Amino acid sequence: MPYQIFQWNADPLAIPERYWASAQGVPPEGGDVVDTVRFTQFTSCIGVLASSGEGEDTQVVGIHLSLMDANDNWFDIGAAQQVMAVLANYPDNRWIVGQTTIWEDTDPVSAAYQYLVDQIGEANYLSADDGIYSGAINQVDELEARYVAA
Template sequence: MPYTIEFCNTPLTIPERRWGQADNVPPLDGDTQSTVQFTAFSSCIGICARNENGARVIGIHLSVTDDQGNVFAVNDVPTVSEILQTWGYDPLTVFVIGQAQVWQESVPQAYAALLASLGQPQVYSYGDGTYGAGLNPANVLVPTYAE
């Protein structure tokens, strides 16, 4: 069975191998609020971007392997690209967050192909925790993170 990525209706708790979207959430008292947020990462990465008109944010939660043992591979990269393109993302706003080192070590070819397909976006790698994305006071999409 292939590695699959499905839509979810829970943009503030996007589980593994799911993607979600939400209308922008403005900062509150100057603090960035998550528009999309993933369930906790220990070996995962997330892809975040705004849509072309800047009104919505998408988050895609990727795990190295799925619950059937299928490993994310180079041939899974087009699935991610198709989700983003169908959704109407702005390539200038995309970034990757999460356990980049785990992906570089576990699935180096697939990770490199994914980054290439995204135009070599900014990568934010922190520790285990809860990652997301939201708008800062300058209306720029930035990562959010909590341990």
């Protein structure tokens, strides 16, 4: 079976590898930004964050992507198309976060990663080391990516 991405119906603040989850945007409370979605720790992973818009009814999605699945299937064009199918409902404030350099430099993933980047189009990037990445609604009702070192 090829690389698959599944919906995570548990805690959107603990999205594991090869799962996606969405949640109602959490506006800042008294000026403090609060995570809406959060991934489990990244080592060589990337994530995609996006929102359904801005304002009170904003939904935020996080998609946690690993280089390989549990059966040693590499992330491929089919997996990138699965990501884009999820993103169809989240056209705004797109972010690519995580170990992007590893994905750019690892064959055979690099071509599928570039395809994904091209399909996502305009996006912001947050690329850092191992750690926890998340998405939060900021004070101006926009999605922002966040990072905490491991």
